[in-house]
Amino acid sequence: MSATPVLETRGLGIRFGGLKAVDDVDLQVPEGQTLGVIGPNGAGKSTFINLVTGHLRPTSGQVLVDGQDLTGAKPWVIAKARVARTFQIVKPFRGMTVRENVAVGVMYGPDGMTRMGPALHRADEVLEQVGLGAAAGRSPGELSVADARRLEFAKALALSPRLLLLDEVMAGLRPGEIEPSLQLIRDLKAQGMTIIVVEHVMKAILAVSDQVLVLNAGQRLMLGPPRDVLSDPTVIEAYLGHKYAARQAAAQAAQPTPSPSAGAAPTLPAASAGSEEVSPDA
């Protein structure tokens, strides 16, 4: 477990005209850690990932992968530094089979296999790993939402990454479908992979995150263990708005203070917050 963090950002930021989408974010992710990233819609979560993977060029700050400064590097350079990602909106390569989609990553990733045979074979292994082995010959257009997410997963794993960035892999999945994905993340954790999970599904964040980073309006609001972060009033306020946080605090003050056991603590509702009607007071 080397001392230098797998990913480090120093004062990372990007501005579109006047809008600071990501503003002065410092972060260190040691090897093997799973970092949950939460924040209300438009907090800059996806933008942050795009900055790390080079799809957007930062206007300020630095991105270091394994201590190497990759600020503003092209996405393929960063990919070759074993940093893989999934996309919030799935981006399959239509016109190719599922196996070929993954094989592209194997061929162009850090391992850089040139011959087709071994690349396709490796692709099958990755597909087995994410549970898509049966669909190898089919075209991506025919996959269900859950399978399409698994294909994103497989395309990322094809690079045999050291750092894996999952951008809302659980969004829109039924509760029954979330569990297998969580199990997959747990397996990867067990193999020592460093993972950043951007999610609204709090159940998933709780289940896999060693640490949780909260982003709000592009700024780093808080970083800490999941339990403390999710029950912190400022986080709740950021998520559910001032009035809700005030009512919550009042209710808590009226009751005798029970021990903050997991069940009773005033945490964010387990259901995926993304779709609930969050009405921040005007």
Place this chain on the structure above:
Amino acid sequence: MAPTLSPAWRQRWPWAAGILAVAAAFGLQTQLYSGQVRTIGTIFMFVALALSWNLIGGYTGYASFGQVVFFGLGGYVTAALMTHAHWSFWLALPVSGLLAAGYGALIGIPLLRLRGHYFAVATLGVAEGTREIVTNLPDLTGGGGGITLPTVGAAASTKYLGNDGFYLVFLVLAALCLLVTALVSRSKFGFALRAIHQDEDAAAAVGINTTRTKVLTFALSGFLTGLVGATYAFQQVTIYPERLFDVELTVLMVVMVVIGGSGTVLGPILGAIGLQFLSEWLRQNYTTIHTLLLGAIIIAAVILLPQGLVNYLREARRNGDYSLLANVRRYRL
């Protein structure tokens, strides 16, 4: 549905038949009249042009509307080298191709940052601009008045090849383009092109250097088109910028690839042969209104076969439904 052939043979069967056909085509011209030989030579020219456009327009999805710039450049470099420097055609040909490829890389770097319509219009602008520049260098290119390559008497560094000769050169170029397309479509490089076509961000995310791949493909496509342009210039003896950089040539390439089936090996070939035969047949039989009919047929083809013949056949074979109705509804508002 796997055919009964053994996997190894299934792999090589198409290649063998492809080589057989090209070899057969070699012998063909001894059987024909010089006019027919020239007509088929022109068909092979368009097969080569369609295949080279297909690399950048079909596989990579960057619809270049200035492809004729490579055709014209190839032609004029050969014309200049043969007329002023008295080079032999066989030396000027590869050099013209390389210069066209270089030009492709040069304009590709800024232009390939643009996408969709903007790339199409930018390349159209470059082609028209280059034609005007060539027209305004009279001492090098003969300008609007045209330039005549030395093919008669002592000045001729290479003897005029005649219809049979050019038939063979165009056939070799078409075979070369077919070989390059087949290699690209089955190789790692072909996957990168298809990935870029489908989604450039996703392609970059899995490690494909999209900029270099696009510029390389554009240069390769330029190289092949340049070779064809060079041969065309030698065949025509006297060339004019208006014809060498005629936007209609680019549009013909696009029509052939789209109607044949873009992003496939077979599509451009079928498209080129089909369209050339069609326009030749229309010219012979309906002298006064042949371009009118061609226009109507292109409209019908685009509506009935938007994805191109080959893709249509492939999809129809896969799900057994051969009705064109599905095609008509495919892109309907």
Place this chain on the structure above:
Amino acid sequence: MSGFFQATIYGLLQGGLLALVAVGFSLVWGVMNVVNLSHGAFVVLGAYLGWQLHSSLGLDPFLGMILVAAVLFCLGYAVQRLLINLVVNGPIFITLLLTFGLELLLVQGMNIVFTANYQSITTSYAGNAVIVGDIQLPLGRLLAFALAVVITVALVRVMSRTRVGMSIMATGMDRGAARLMGIRARHVYAVTFGLATALAGMAGTMVGVVDTFNPAAAGRFTLLSFVIAVLGGLGNMYGALVGGMLMGLVQAWGGYFLPGTWVNALAFLLLVVVLIFRPSGLVGKAFYSARLEV
């Protein structure tokens, strides 16, 4: 120096007319993401209709223009509704090939109906010039310039004030959302294309007055529209006006300072430079470019 001012004025007058030629093309491209290769053919068709009205009915072209616009609106509406709507969702070169086939059809049709003779709508007054100092302002071009600017401004007013205009803009921005609001996209697209061909027709009639034309001129007008539409920013009506003026000036100044044959080269190099540095055109953000296709 008077030669320079004369060239500049001439370029501006020419630019105004070119703007009207191109504004319809820019509208169709901006709103429907359709590159209409037959746009030039509609311009020439407008010229021929204006000429026909003038020679058979003796109708002054600047009046006949209204009738020409009406006829071409119906033609444009039908072409969009019956043909282009069938492939409007396709990749870019599908709509392009369809309009290429349409261009062949129109140009050869005119060749047969109107023969390939060079025509011009000769009016008694168009050639005379209003003399200001030692600058000559040809009446025909002046009138064409004024009308072109008025029509373009009126178009902008229509697009942003009337119900039809709003529905066109809305459909251009986000067709899916527009349809959810009850806008009949097929109809609106057909109206847009009809409007574009009507504008092309009017510009064509005025070109007929100041210029000579025959069916083969169609290609030239399409190419000019390409350059002007991109210079001004797609779907941006004011942009087309600015782009047209710029084109007129570039051709005038280019012709004045450089040997005559360099004029076209300048226009195209300008196009490429603008595309590389400001793809959204010179006049502000082409607000259509960021939209979802449904």
Place this chain on the structure above:
Amino acid sequence: MKTPRYLATASVVTLALSLSACGSKGDAGGDAGAAAGVLNLGASVSLTGKLAREGTLTQEGYQLCQDKVNAKGGVKVGDKTLKLDIKYQDDTSKPDTAAQLVDQFNDQGIKLILGSYGSANTEAQAAVIERNNQVMVDSSGADNNIFAKGYKRTFGVLSPATEYAASIVKAIAELATPKPTSVVVLSADDGFSKRAADGAVKAAKDLGFTVLETQYFPNGATDVSSALNKIKGSNPQVIIGSVHLAEGVAIVKQSKELGIKPQGFGETVAPPTPDFVTTLGADANGVLGSSQWTKSASGKDDYFGTAMQYEADIQAKFKHEAGYHNAEASAACLAFVLAIQKAGSTEADKVRDALAALDAPSFFAQLKFDATGQNSTKPMSVIQIQNGKMVTVWPKDSAEGKLIWPGLAS
């Protein structure tokens, strides 16, 4: 992955298609025409595309020639008389298509070819004619280049390009009083026009005019204001346009708009074309035009009669005034007919020799070809548009009327 099994079917299809559609070597061959009492001439003309207008006029000339010849019983070849039947193909104004069509005519055994319109198309065809040992009479390719390549099998009935604009300068020098002193030549940027422009500049210098720098503009331009603006300052007394129709009209129209008032305009190609008067109306009056032929040309032949007769025949058949584009085409067809009758055979080499030795009068001009195949002795004639009508003013012997000078009502 799309397995390339289709690659194979494609290649086999290529083979089959090209074989079947073209038919085997056997069927088209030999001089099929002569046997059936018909003489076939091949004519690829530009019916569509940029040159469609001039191409149609050329076809009219050929059609009238066929009617006239067949009206007189046809072409007498030895003891037989053959009906003349001209086969037309449209080369869409493209030089490479024009050349390809000549090859296709050659396949069908048609060795005697009437030229397409324009120097570019004719030049492309001449190269193929030479290789296939066919024979061509060129009706409208005046560019001297065509005849400077050592070709032996192409004959042009026209005066060379260098004479086109030079004839106007000579006419002005001879007839115009008061004699103007300064001349400027505006030229389109194509081979033919540049050659004609150089001819005019040389003639003007020889005749003592002060010649301003020649201005060029793109081929087919309808906006020549930039060239006119440049010469406006030095206000030349004579503006010569070495142009085609579109640029010719533009020069006159835009000069009026820009207030450029020379003593007179002179242009190649445009003024004798009927469209010139219809598009310019009154502004056309006073403009001089060089023409290969006018209805007051002397000389006659037994098929077309006199030039006046030719004018009447064109008016009757095609309902418009006869222009030199019609006349030069009919003359080319006539040259073939006369040569075939002199040679007493339709065999290509014999007809070629007969053409080389031809020296016959015609409604168009004396048909006589020099060693390179050009009708170099044929003089150009110069017309002036006088209230809407073409009036021949030069050379003196065939002049119909006096030159009005200054041409422009200044």
